[in-house]
Amino acid sequence: MSANIMRGAAAVVGVAEQHYKRGEAPHSEKRMTLEVILQACADAGISPREIDGFVSYAGGANDGAIVGGALLIDELRWSNMMWGGGGGSVAAAITNAATAIATGQADCVVVYRAMSQADTGRLGYAKYHYGSHFLAHGIGSPAQICAMRTQRMLEHGGVPRTAMRSLVLASYQHAQSNPTAQGYGRPLDEEAYENSRLIAEPFHLFDCSRESDGAVALVLVSAERAKTLRSDPAYLLAGAQGAPGGYSELIDNDLGEQYMSAGFGPANNGKPGVAERLWSAAGLGPDDVDVVQVYENFSGPAVAALIDHGLCPPGEAAGTFMTVENLTAPNGKLPLNTSGGNLADSFINGLNLAVEAVRQIRGTSTNPVDGAKTSLFIGGPMAPLVSSVLFGHEETL
C-alpha cells in the first residue's frame, strides 16, 4: 500500500492553545484539555459531540474515554497514545489522527496535549529520567544527552555553533511580534546570548526551551468535510515517524554517525528514514517548504533535524545558511519557529508548534510568510522516536 493514500485525505480545521508560566495554570490538565477542545471545535465550526477520536502522546492521564465521557460525545471510535517522549511523537500523533480518518476508523479526531506542573511535575518526570548507567556518570536529564550529541555535531561534524545561535535569535525576533509569547518584550541579541550562563555545554541558557503549563488541541476531519467547514484547511500532505533501529536506546551506542543526527536519517539497512519517507509521500522536497516549525527542546537537536531533512546543509555550510536573516519571516529563505517556538513563545511539549504551522497555512501567524502553501512541523529531534508532518494549502493538493 502506498503512503500516498494519506496525501490530502485529512485536514486540520480547528486549533486552540493556552499557556501559562510553569506552575501557574489556573486549572488541572483535564479541565484545560476540555477547554482547548471546545475552543478548537468552535474554531472549526463543529459540535464537540461529533468528535469520535482522540490522540495524545508522551504521557498524560486523560485518555479518549475520559475526555469523550466528559464531553458526552456521541460515540468513541478511536483513542490512541503515541509512544515516545521528548516530543518525538508529537507530529506522529497528528499522523495517527489522519490515519484514522483516511481509513474510515473515525470521522473527527482531536489531537491534544496538556501539561501542568501541579498535576505531573516538571515535564511529568517524577524523578530522574535515566537509568543507573547514565545516573552514575552524572547524566540525568535530556539536556545533557542532547548536549553531548550536539557537541559531536559541532566538533566532529563541523557545524558552527553560530547555527544554533541564529536559530535562537530568530525565535526571539519572532516572539517580539507575538504578544502572547513568553519572550514578548524581551528581545535577545548576540551579546546577551553569548553572555548567558552555561547550562550543559555547549548549551547556554537561551539554547534551552522554557516549559509552560497549558494545553493545545487540533481538530482533524476528512478533506471533503474540511471544504464545507472553512476556506483554509491545513491539509496533511504527509507524515512520517520512527527512527533507525537502536537509535538512542542503547546507552548512546547508535550505529555510526547516527549519534550526532536527530534520528530522521536512513534506516540501518540504508532504506529511507523518516525524512525521506516524508518527502516521498508528499511528492515534495526540502526546496518546496515555505515555513518550518522545528521542535527545539534545545537548539542543537533542532539544527540536526533541519540537516536530517535536507533543509540545511551539513558541516561548515550549516553556518553560512543558518543566519538570522535566512530564518526569519517574512523574507528569509527558511523562516522557522515563527511564533517564537518552544524557546521564546511557549512549550506545551511542542504541540503548540503544530498550531503555528496551521496558522501559517491560514495566513494568521503574527509573523506570516507571504503566500505560504507548505508548512512543515518537525517533532522531537534526538528523541528515541521522531516524527514530522507536512501541511499544505488546498492549492498543493
Added chain:
Amino acid sequence: MTATEPVVEPWGPTPDGLDGPYWDGLRVDELRLQRCNECSTWIWGPQAICGHCHSFDLGWETVEPSGTVYSWNRSWYPYMDEYADRLPYVTVLVELPQADGRRVLGILADDVETNPEIGDRVVGVFEHSEGAPWPLLRWRRAATAEGEKG
C-alpha cells in the same frame, strides 16, 4: 579512597539484573562488557538478545579500560539535588576500540577546566569509595594518568 564528585545516586545493577556482571567486575577492578557467545558481537548497554544474530546466549568479557573521547559535556545546571554543590563536572562518552567501538559513559576525574577533545586518549580508574555500595569507573586523560601534564 575519596569519591570523585559528583556521586549521583542511585547507581548499581538495574532491576532487570542484566548488568550484574558489569558491576561485579568493578569490584575486582575489571571493565566487563557483554558479548555474544554465538557471533562475538560486543553489546552495550546490556541486552537480553544479540541484535546481530538474535542469539540469547550472551556472555561477558573483560576489556582493557582505555579508549578515546567520542563526545563530552560539561554540566553546570543542578539537574539533581546531588549535583547542587558539585558543579561543574565533565562527562565523557568513551569509545573502546578493543570492544569494536562500543561506547561507555563516565565522569572525567581530572581537570574539569580544560576542554577534552574528541579523540583524546583516556584511561579508566576504578574508584572504590568508602561506604559506597558499588565502585565506579572514572576516566582520566591518558597524558595525565602517565604523569605528564595533559
